[in-house]
Amino acid sequence: MAVVWQLATRTGRNMVTAPKKGATWAVMAADAGVSRSTLADRLAWLLERGLLVRVTPGTTPRFRPGTLRGALDDGRGNEAATYVLTVPADLAESLAEDDQGDGGQLRTCASGPAGDDWRDVPWPAETLPVELTRTPKPHVVDVGEKTSPDVRARETPAHTAPVSAWPATATPGTKAEMLAACERLRAEDPILRKLSARHLRSLLRVLFRLGATVDDVRHVLHHQPGGRAWPLAAAPRFVPGWVRWRVQAWLTPDSSLGGEGVRLAGQLPSQVRVAYRTRIRREQTARTTALAEARACRGDASAGAALARRHLIAALSRAPKGAA
Structure with a gap:
């Protein structure tokens, strides 16, 4: 119970x-x-x-x-x-039958000291x-005059969710935001949990200043700049050196993005996704504009010829000079 x-x-x-x-x-x-x-x-x-x-x-x-x-x-x-x-269904049916009948025995067992009806008791005691x-009694350990050091009340409830609610796709800007992001990394990664949040912030500050998010930091620590995952190995013996070494693989000597194999001119994964979405939206806008112009000139031969002439001139201007 x-x-x-x-x-x-x-x-x-x-x-x-x-x-x-x-x-x-x-x-x-x-x-x-x-x-x-x-x-x-x-x-x-x-x-x-x-x-x-x-x-x-x-x-x-x-x-x-x-x-x-x-x-x-x-x-x-x-x-x-x-x-x-x-x-259970059979118990619910038996309770329903007893409720339709006299039900005296059930109400007698369920009634409290004040004689309240058992149907007034809130769920789940109602069913x-x-x-x-x-009613179970609290567990008490009798150790005489002294209190056992292992018997003590819980001072704070255990955490059932990540310590920090910092979003994984946002770039921290201030020191407090970086600390919150590090708290989330520590809560979700058992390796980083061996470091304090302030120590981890000092190791990852260069990535945060370059626009890294929590997801970017996870990718940097577990993937090579080319995109391949680091080979599986035992847990690192010295976590600060392990973090520093994997972060440096993504940086140039002047502490900027551009390590060997970093895609798209030294961009983090989140920056690559943003650039891709921006390019797709730009292309969609251009196609929508061209389609609107074509529909506006539909049925007008002179306007259609002028539009085709403009597109041809634009294509020739972009072509190499030596092309036929």
């Missing part, structure tokens, strides 16, 4: 558990006073009996398909499993009433 209570109090309006409300194994096990193995056993018990339905399983980058066992960062981070509390004597 302690585990069920943690699930019931961490749901949204649709009665599905919400990780933002602390519906993760670590938080629920700590608040219920049980271990992770006990929590997993109770969840399996509920799933087998149809009292709980797993909506989505929990995943991590290391075991998620398409990440090469955590070598590639898909940007999703750790995802907690979501559940929905339910009532599955519980005796007051079965």
Whole structure:
């Protein structure tokens, strides 16, 4: 019941558990006073009996398909499993039959000390009433006069989302924004987590000043300038040197973009995408303008001939001088 209570109090309006409300194994096990193995056993018990339905399983980058066992960062981070509390069909039918009949025994068991009707009890106790004597007691460790150093209350709730909400596609400009971007990188990359946010900001400041986003930093650290991924290897022993070495591969001696193999005159991936979209929009605008002019001159032979003459002159002016 302690585990069920943690699930019931961490749901949204649709009665599905919400990780933002602390519906993760670590938080629920700590608040219920049980271990992770006990929590997993109770969840399996509920799933087998149809009292709980797993909506989505929990995943991590290391075991998620398409990440090469955590070598590639898909940007999703750790995802907690979501559940929905339910009532088996046979139990719901029996409750409905009892409600249509006298239902005296059920109301007697479910009524509280004040004699309230069991149907007035809020969900989920409305469908599955519980005796007051079965309410789990808090786990107390009696160690005499002294308090065990391992028994203490949780001072702050565990984080169930990235520490920073800095967007992955925005370029940080100020020191505070760079620090927020580094906090997100640390929260999503176990290698960078070994560095403090300020130390990581000092190593990545040159990239941020060149217009890099969080996605660009991930690409730079895990891909060569030509676009190929770095060969898989063990975790780096000295993380600052590892970060500095991979960043320098994308830079020239004067700390500007243009390392060997950097595409499109030394542009970061986000800058390449922006340049591509700009070129596509420019070409679409030119085609739309040409089509509008052609439609305007349709049916007018003189206007059509003049338009064709202008296009021919423009094409000849762009052609090399020695071309026939």
